[in-house]
Amino acid sequence: MNERLAQWVTESKRIVFFGGAGVSTESGIPDFRSVDGLYNQQYDYPPETILSHSFFMRKTEEFYRFYRNKMLFLDAEPNAAHRKLAEWEQKGQLTGVVTQNIDGLHQKAGSKKVYELHGSVLRNHCMRCGKFHDVAEIKNGTGVPKCECGGTIKPDVVLYGETLNDEVVSGACAAIERADLLIIGGTSLAVYPAAGLIDLYRGSRLVLVNLSATPQDSRADLVIHEPIGKVFAELP
Ligand code: CNA
Secondary structure, rough: OOHHHHHHHHHHOOOEEEEEEHHHHOOOOOOOOOOOOOHHHOOOOOOHHHHHHHHHHHHHHHHHHHHHOOOOOOOOOOOOHHHHHHHHOOOOEEEEEEOOOOOOOOHHHOOOOOOOOOOEEEEEEOEEEEEOEEEHHHOOOOOEEEEOOOOOOEEEEEOOOOOHHHHHHHHHHHHHHHEEEEEOOOOOOOHHHOHHHHOOOOOOOOEEEEEEOOOHHHHHOOEOOOOOHHHHHHHO
């Protein structure tokens, strides 16, 4: 167990966790930038292109082929990291989870205060009439999913070229500003504006738990290059 982190967790009342795809790899969901991540697999287009607003609008069918195969892991279960964060919230030690993930696993683990910067695959709406559609409808269908009204259904996922939701961002900012311990985990900190939010932290306990080095390692007070599920499983 990392004694220093364990001690900080015990002493903190306003922990905020800021995470990314690496939080869910131990649940079987591939991230983008690891060696076996999506960016190192071969497709007709780079994933950044497929997951962009303009690609969605122009080549919707192709988008959905990739999306169904590579982004929808509806059977995935939360791992020790998701579960520990939910536990801290329940005990009144954690004020929020700010995530770039779109898999809904924090909520599945029991977390309530989750700021989903990039939305969620679990919510889908018709672009014409706004009707909500369950994710199972998307997963089990073929081609471009359509609403009864004839409109195209779009996942509530922030694609490249789209803006983040203001309310979600301001909630995340407020939580980070007031945090007494900020733990950043499972993120390459390469995607902006999300990664910029950590600059709002004013405390003196900034912890980074990530398998590989990140551009922010040098400013962290504690850096742990180990699997996050393993690290969190051992924490109080
Ligand atoms: P990324 O750029 O793929 O980085 C992931 C980071 O996590 C890498 O630096 C890895 O070294 C690290 N990592 C992988 N596994 C572990 C582990 N077990 N323990 C600790 N560290 C680990 O992903 P980011 O989240 O930084 O990039 C942002 C994108 C990825 C967001 O827009 C997400 O929507 C998107 N994404 C989300 C999911 C998901 O919802 N689960 C999956 C794939 C991509």
